[in-house]
Amino acid sequence: xxxxxxxxxxxxxxxxxxxxxxxxxxxxxxxxxxxxxxxxxxxxxxxxxxxxxxxxxxxxxxxxxxxxxxxxxxxxxxxxxxxxxxxxxxxxxxxxxxxxxxxxxxxxxxxxx
Amino acid sequence: xxxxxxxxxxxxxxxxxxxxxxxxxxxxxxxxxxxxxxxxxxxxxxxxxxxxxxxxxxxxxxxxxxxxxxxxxxxxxxxxxxxxxxxxxxxxxxxxxxxxxxxxxxxxxxxxxxxxx
Numbered sequence: 204x205x206x207x208x209x210x211x212x213x214x215x216x217x218x219x220x221x222x223x224x225x226x227x228x229x230x231x232x233x234x235x236x237x238x239x240x241x242x243x244x245x246x247x248x249x250x251x252x253x254x255x256x257x258x259x260x261x262x263x264x265x266x267x268x269x270x271x272x273x274x275x276x277x278x279x280x281x282x283x284x285x286x287x288x289x290x291x292x293x294x295x296x297x298x299x300x301x302x303x304x305x306x307x308x309x310x311x312x313x314x315x316x
Numbered sequence: 317x318x319x320x321x322x323x324x325x326x327x328x329x330x331x332x333x334x335x336x337x338x339x340x341x342x343x344x345x346x347x348x349x350x351x352x353x354x355x356x357x358x359x360x361x362x363x364x365x366x367x368x369x370x371x372x373x374x375x376x377x378x379x380x381x382x383x384x385x386x387x388x389x390x391x392x393x394x395x396x397x398x399x400x401x402x403x404x405x406x407x408x409x410x411x412x413x414x415x416x417x418x419x420x421x422x423x424x425x426x427x428x429x430x431x432x433x
Binding site: 236238243244245246247248251259261291293295304305306307308309310312 | 320353358359360361362363366407409420421422423424425426
């Protein structure tokens with residue numbers, strides 16, 4: 204039973220560029236949430252997708268957008284990268300009927316130079 | 317807005333000893349869930365234990381147990397018989413029950429646990 208997978212593992216970009224991060228949920232899960240974790244801090248909720256729509260959003264600017272595909276996988280897009288966007292980006296999946304337990308992927312480390 | 321506070325940036329324990337990590341939270345909701353997650357250097361966030369607010373009984377998972385004090389809004393994690401593999405960053409997290417808050421976890425700042433052999 205495959206767990207949550209994320210790609211790529213690491214990414215280096217320069218200011219102003221755009222980036223796309225990918226997440227495949229745990230088998231059987233239909234809901235994907237994205238979190239940003241700055242170094243030494245707790246994760247911050249970005250947004251959540253299910254039924255291919257953004258259902259809830261945290262306090263992040265419109266530069267952060269996402270998508271969910273029919274197979275429940277998801278992408279996180281960040282435009283006009285800033286130095287402050289450097290962080291670990293975590294994806295978590297869950298099953299709507301059992302939303303209380305989220306399973307996290309290993310994360311993508313994004314460095315913006 | 318809900319907030320979660322972990323007042324211990326770092327804790328240490330000797331192998332085989334017991335350690336308690338503290339967490340307090342602030343909410344006006346009556347229906348919610350609390351979690352402890354472990355994040356080792358590999359970065360993978362692993363669920364350690366979960367507590368439903370409506371349950372009076374404290375959750376237990378093998379060597380891990382919680383002390384849930386709803387009135388005091390306190391949710392501490394006790395690790396018994398500490399092992400070297402317990403060394404990690406531990407996060408306390410809150411999730412509102414039901415409604416439209418599916419899946420939004422609010423995390424504390426984390427506590428780094430060091431286990432000494």
